[in-house]
Amino acid sequence: MNSKNRTIYIRDWINNYVVNMLNPAKSLVIGISGGIDSSVSSTLSAMTGLKTIVLSMPIKQKSEQHDLSLRHLEWLVSKFKNVEAHTIKLDELFSSFYSSLSKFDNEHGMANSRARLRMTTLYQVAASNKGIVVGTGNKVEDFGVGFYTKYGDGGVDISPIADCNKTEIWEMGKELGILKEIIDAPPTDGLWDDGRTDEGQLGFKYKDLEDAMKNPNSPYRQEYEKIRKQNLHKMEPIPVCKIPD
Secondary structure, eight states: OOHHHHHHHHHHHHHHHHHTSSSOOSEEEEEEOSSHHHHHHHHHHHHTOSOEEEEEOOSSOOHHHHHHHHHHHHHHHHHOTTEEEEEOOOHHHHHHHHHHTGGGOOHHHHHHHHHHHHHHHHHHHHHHTTEEEBOOOOHIIIIIIOOOOTTOTTOOSBOTTTTSOHHHHHHHHHHHTOOHHHHHSOOOOSOSTTOOOHHHHHTSOHHHHHHHHHOTTOTTHHHHHHHHHHHHHHHSOOOOOOOOO
């Protein structure tokens, strides 16, 4: 499926999902980071015509990352009349959280906590607007290596681009007219003080991971399987202790 048809298909899928809900949602709520995944997901949400609430939620954010987020917000608002945009600064909330848990300091844990504070914020906004939370995860992150970051940590209501490879999302971004600076920017979850990139954390280029995901003979297959095995618990249903009758 080419990029144009893929964007139309996903737009219609979101609309059909909402229409067929027992109590159809009144809004779509999505967080944006200034990255390609959230930019494409928020644009597809806006294309439905449904009220779309877009949130930028900086926490100790690098200025260049937040600037892209704000520019995408402005672009969405100028292009779609159904978009409502907000910047919700979570720095003080995170600082309080960090201070309260200083005895349990762990760099990776605190990075994940930033993502979860953002997700909590999204669900609060959704609850107050009779909305559902739209995820921004892609195929290789959600189903390949379990690299849950950005605004997907903690679960979402719908995930419109989760069956799309990162390379396909970049192509959709071009089709949708997403800012070139966002398309060209190195993907990053914005959860680390040193500004590390997603590919830096994974140790692979996305195109190499995508190849390893579908090609058993890929030279990267062994390392891909190693990462996948480490994160498999994130991609499987939560283990439940079944009590015998």
